Amino acid sequence: MDEHSLRILELVPVLGQVAGLTHGPLAREIVEQLRPADTLEELKNRQAEVGEALLLLDLGFVPPLVGLEDKRPDIQLAGRGGILDPQRLLAIREVAIASRKLGRYLEERSPRAPRLSDRARWMPNFPRLESEISRCLSPDGRVLDAASTSLRNIRSDIRTVDAQLQRNLNALLRDPDIQKMVQEPIVTQRQGRQVIPVKSEHKGRFPGLVIDQSGSGATVFMEPLSVLPLSNQLRSLISAEEHEVEAVLRSLSGWVAQEETPLVAACEEVAIVDATFAQASYAKKVDGSIPAVSEGGRLKLVSARHPLLLAKGIQAVPISLDMGTDFTTVVVTGPNTGGKTVALKTVGMLAVMAMSGLPIPAEPDSQLPFLTEIWADIGDEQSISQSLSTFSAHLTQILRILPRAGQGSLVLLDELGAGTDPSEGAALGVALLEHLNAAGALTMVTTHLSDLKIYASKTAGFENAAVEFDAATLSPTYRVTVGVPGRSNALLIASGLGLPDPLVRRAREILGKEHVGVEVLLDDLENERQSLRQREAQLSRDLAKMELDRRVLLEQLDDLKRERQVRLDEAAAQAEEVLRQAREKSHGLLRDFRRQIAGLERQKEQALAEAQRYLADLRDHGEEAQPPRSFEELSDAELERLTRPDAEEEEEIREAVSEAPQAPERSDEIDSRARVVARTMEANLNAMAHQLHEIRSEPVPSGPLPEVEVGQRVYSRRYGQEGEVLQVRGNKAEVKLGMVRLSLSLEDLEPLAGPATGGQVHLPDAQYGPLSARVDLRGMTVDEALFELGKSLDQAALTKSEKVEVIHGKGTGALRKGVTKFLNSHPLVEDHNLGEVYEGGWGVTVVKLKR
Known part of the structure; x- marks a missing residue:
């Protein structure tokens, strides 16, 4: 990509805005060095990563990025055997921590950001390095006593010797003879030794060595001879401490050296991710988007804004342009200071940003072709003094562009044909545009030359565009309209600035009626365009409202779908649970009923045996015969002896048991059959008990x-x-x-x-008590209600009731549905319907039982 064109389009200041959103110098450097991608694949990879970062930010997932320095030189120094100081080691530990946290952040969000999460491979954990540096160094960079046993012992000895030294010095200062010689009763340090300030006239009498003296010479700093051994011992210990600290730092630097390659990679990957999230943050800051880029030739910008104007807080008028399908060359005309150059730079800047993978301040439906070259010849001078040198400068740049421009190129030319004779300039401009159009380049030029406007309006592949001017305020609107030529409005501006009317009228006469007619036609077109724009704005507002209503309805529909799915899932889970409980209940009931039926048979047979024994005793012994024992008094052995039901009962139970696992949906039917069998056996047992009572009082x-x-x-x-x-x-x-x-x-x-x-x-009715033909299930869960309903139907069948009123209430209808489903498959039910109004309406179900 042409660096001269990138400089003219001011890419570097825009990159500076993005770089300001990074957290570290290495990430800032990466952003500042961004340039257009060499291949479409490379560009799409950049866009994909920025898009994933933007998605994570939109979802509120802020990455754990901190202000990391570029520690690669320090890491590489350790790799060469260098010893790092504590501050550098602590900074490298921050790199390890950032690698761990950011790697985990990306791995946890891999479904939403697969490309970014793939970079987590180069962000490993360094647990041993982190722990060793944290164990040995304090946050402010001191080497801790815990760094090594030797260092702990040396520092303990230093504290002991220093304390003894201080005690001896303080004792010396309390000596009256010494006090007369000292300048001030304090202990201070000079040249690393503990000294006492002594008056210079007493230095010969003070028992010590002169270490230093004051600037005036009135005071000498002397080390007492009595503490010299302790002082020497202290200096020796301090030297040993320094050596041990160096050993600790050498060891920690060795840990860094062992991890040199992954640490350097982690630095770079963290910086790349930092730079990527900076681009995503920039997109949010300028309300930008990531445009679609393809091999096609269409360049479509919707509501494009220049990023440097946005940075200055200027509310720039958005520019929309769609070229590359019906036409490939756009000729932009309009008044001076009307925004033609701004429009040109906006298109060029957004094209460069898009090719670099940066989000652009435009609507999401913008799209661009993959551009291998972007050429710009834009002059910022807007004065009326044009010279040959200006023309030559423009032509020199154009001559550099012509042989290189073609398919995949965007060419931006400002004030084409300016600086020379208008006729010759227009002719030269037409020739240049024809060449660029034939070469397949996308071309956008600005000009004041009418011949170029006329040529663009008549030639296929060319199109005019106008930068609008408000005649009422005599100021540009900066709005670009494609499809009509613009006007310079020189006479209108001159009149507005105070040029006498006779001069303006004379100028119009000189231009001729044909030119004035064209101006009138352009005025009419402008008025019509203004009217259409107002209608378009109203339609846009209506469409926006309709779109908002549509989104609200879609959201409501989605909510309903989600709620429906939740209810379906809950119902399915509840049905599965009910089915599971039904299976367990039916199996359990069958087991219990088998045991109960067997027990009833045992009691029946035992009672008969007891009765027979009693009758025999009556015959043999008369009144001395012992009456039978009650059922509760039977021994386990006697009960075990009477465990077998008869063949018919056993076959019925066996059939019910065999059907249960094969047809779980018939669990209610099995339950009812088992209940009938059990209750019949219970009734028979009651009858048998009655018989036994009669036997006890029966005469011979x-x-x-x-x-x-x-x-x-x-x-x-x-x-x-x-x-x-x-x-x-x-x-x-x-x-x-x-x-x-x-x-x-x-x-x-x-x-x-x-x-x-x-x-x-x-x-006998007395065995069961009164049975109600009505059951109230309100307030129960579905499972509880169905259990009670089953019992009530059993009782109603035994008492030969014709119908049962089931009160389930109205509510949500869940209980009514459960009751209906239960009754549909119940073996005792012939028919069922919702109650009449006088019976309770749809809060009651009337059940008709089989006869």
Whole structure:
């Protein structure tokens, strides 16, 4: 890239602004040396890292960057065997700490910043180096006693000897004879030795050595002979301390030397990341963005602002330009001081910044082609005195540009054709622009020459652009409008500055009607453009409001989607938990029911056995017979002996158990079936207990007994139901009533014709108490409510209720949905519907039970 053009476009001051946002001199140096990238790949890598840094800053992730010095020379000195002083070692420790913290910061954010986090590979931890320097050096750079055992011992001896020396000196000062000779009763130091200020006239009488004297000669500083051994010992210890401190620093420098290569790399990588975040901070500071850059030829800048004007606090009018598709050459015209040069420099500066990987102060939809060369010939002189030397200077620079400009080049020429005859200047300008256009360069020029405006308006690949001028205020607006030529407005400005009207009118006459007509046409175009701009501004405001409303709606939609997903996840988790609990509950209930049913059978058989034993005792011993024990008194052995349910019951339980793991969704059905079996067994047991009570008070049978046989159908007067005779023993018969085998007296039986019907036991209501046909589930969780509902349905079925009213309330509807799902698969339910208004509406579900 041409350094002369970069200097003209003032890249260095902009880099200075970015460098001011760094934390260390090495990062500042990296920023100040930024130049346009050599390849598109290199540029995209730079942009990607700055983009990641900008994202992290937008998310509030501030990097742990501190003001690090460039310690590479010190690290390399240690690598060559040099001994570093404590301050340099502490600075290197800060490098190690920064490497550790910044590396961890980047690794933790690798999903959002993969390119930056990849640099963490070169930011290793230096735990031993950190700990050794911290152990040996204090924050202010003193070598600590803990640095070595020898240093600790030497300093302990120094303190002891120094204390003894001070005591001896103070004792000497208290001597009356000595006090007469001293200038002042104090102990001070001269040349590293402890001395006493003695009057010069007494130096021959004072027992000591002269070490120094005052400037006036009135005082001599003498070391007493009595403390000379201690003083010499102290100096020896201090020398030993210095040697030991040097050994400690040599050891620490050796630690640095061992880590020389990774420490240097860490310095450089930390500085690179520092420089990258400085560029991201600059983007936030100027409200900038990272433009898209591609191999194509389109240069589109939207609301571009010059960064140096922003730095001065000047509210520059944004410039928008789109070239490279319909046209590649733009001719900018307009009045003097109207902003043409500023527009030219703005385009050039943002192009240089973009090619260097820097964010640009423009809208995010800006884009540029990858430019291998940016050429600029911009003169800052705006005076009316033009000379051949100025023309020659411009032409010399243009001659340097022409052979090098082509595809991938941006050429910026200020005041093309100026400094010479307008006709010749215009002709030369047209020739130059034709050459650049044919070479494929993107070209932007400023001029006052009308012939260039006319040529641009008639030639393919060319386009005019105007820098606007406010005729009312006689001042430029600095707004650039592409598609129309600008006017110099010389006569208008002259009139506004006070040129007499006759002179202005004469000038217009000289220009001719054709020129005046063109000026009128341009005025009309300007008025129309102003009107269109106002309409565009209103449309932009409307569009912005619509966009804001759209974003609000999208955010609300996203919130609803997130809330829906959260609820779905919660519902799925809750359903999974309910299913898991249902499985556990069904399996547990089945196990419990098997045990309970087995226990009931044992108690039944035991009761029958006890009853038979009691009847036998009655026959044999009469009133001396012992009555049967209660169920609770049965021994474990007796209960174990009676553990087997009959084949029909066992098959039903086995079927329920086998179905449970294969069809977890039928857990409620299994639960209900198991409940029915258990309650039936409980009812049979109650009936059996009633029979046993009757047996206890039953007198010894007498009179004729009916004749019955195995398999015959009989009717039990006591229980009011039919059964089948299984066995006949004396005046007793074993009869199966429903699922219960009972030993009944023949007197209680009435023979019937035909086979047994297997009637069911009629359960006394007193065994269950009153059963409600209504269940209130309000205030319960879904799991609690379904458990209570299952029990209520079981009770209603046993009492032959036709329907059950389930009160679940209205609320959120979650409980109602759970109840509905439960009833849909319940084996006892024939149908269910929401209640009528008088029944409670949709806060109640009416359940119709199967008959």
